Amino acid sequence: MIKVGLMGYGKAGQAVAEVFHADPSYQLCWITRRTTASAGEVHAATGVPVMGLDTTSMGSLLDAHPVDAIVDFSNSEALLSYGEEVRQRQLMLVSAISSYTPEQLQYAHTLGQSTRVLCSPNMTVGINFLILAAKLLRTIAPFADVEILEQHFRGKPEVSGTARKIADTLEVDADRITSLRLGGIIGHHEVIFGFPYQTVRLIHNSIERKAFGTGAVFALGELLKCENGFYTFDDLLMKLVRSQLALD
The missing domain is CATH 3.40.50.720 (NAD(P)-binding Rossmann-like Domain)
Incomplete structure (x- = not known):
């Protein structure tokens, strides 16, 4: 033990x-x-x-x-x-x-x-798998537009460290991060890839701490x-x- x-x-x-x-x-x-x-x-x-x-x-x-x-x-x-x-x-x-x-x-x-x-700035298995998958897709399609959305509880003042890590990993500017503060959301991260005629969204939600x-x-x-x-x-x-x- x-x-x-x-x-x-x-x-x-x-x-x-x-x-x-x-x-x-x-x-x-x-x-x-x-x-x-x-x-x-x-x-x-x-x-x-x-x-x-x-x-x-x-x-x-x-x-x-x-x-x-x-x-x-x-x-x-x-x-x-x-x-x-x-x-x-x-x-x-x-x-x-x-x-x-x-x-x-x-x-x-x-x-x-x-x-x-x-x-690790985020200790959930799911978000780290999301980052790994997003990195792979970014390598496959470097021409795609990328936006990052993060949502957290109303009292969180700073931009999510996880969102910043996603931006750094994908080599996109921090101004591609959109932050929302709503109610008691534990944590929501979304990476949106914009291709011609299609989009791909990778989403992770933390339901409980x-x-x-x-x-x-x-x-x-x-x-x-x-x-x-x-x-x-x-x-x-x-x-x-x-x-x-x-x-x-």
Whole structure:
């Protein structure tokens, strides 16, 4: 059984905790939050202890409650607070942070010299398959017009990091992204290819935030099969695609 520590206690983190807790391959040992946690605070749905990082260091936390892997759904600044512990203890890392600076992302790459690291701005299997399929279609038909539509809950202020990744992957300008903020939408991404006399739409909807948890479980399971290094979700999916093609 793989022991896991979860960074982040927002809506996504709480949903991810439920998925890991329900999976018999993993033991979710603790959850951290940025603000002070009450004495004896636990995640209501799982009973897993919740700890405030403003009252303890990552080193002390890992000494008292060792884990094999860290799953990060917190914020971009957290990486530097635990990165050296990941390196020295050779902990696996699955990070779902979408807002890393180039410097932070480069730092994450260096951790791959000592352990296994995966970073993805969106942790759902479906959206990463969409990106892979869109990349393939873009290669086949570079002449097609491309538009990207992303929809999220009303309170999300910034352009979706996943939409930005799609634009970067397809080498289209960011002004081809249209953003809508409506009600309580969890996440909708759509890539539209305009051909002469036809269109192709690739669509992904996140129905519940638990989709991020099933993606993180998948990513960590695949990371266990890898050697030390820095990986993206694309790397894991392509490894599976190549294996399937070899069987065919």
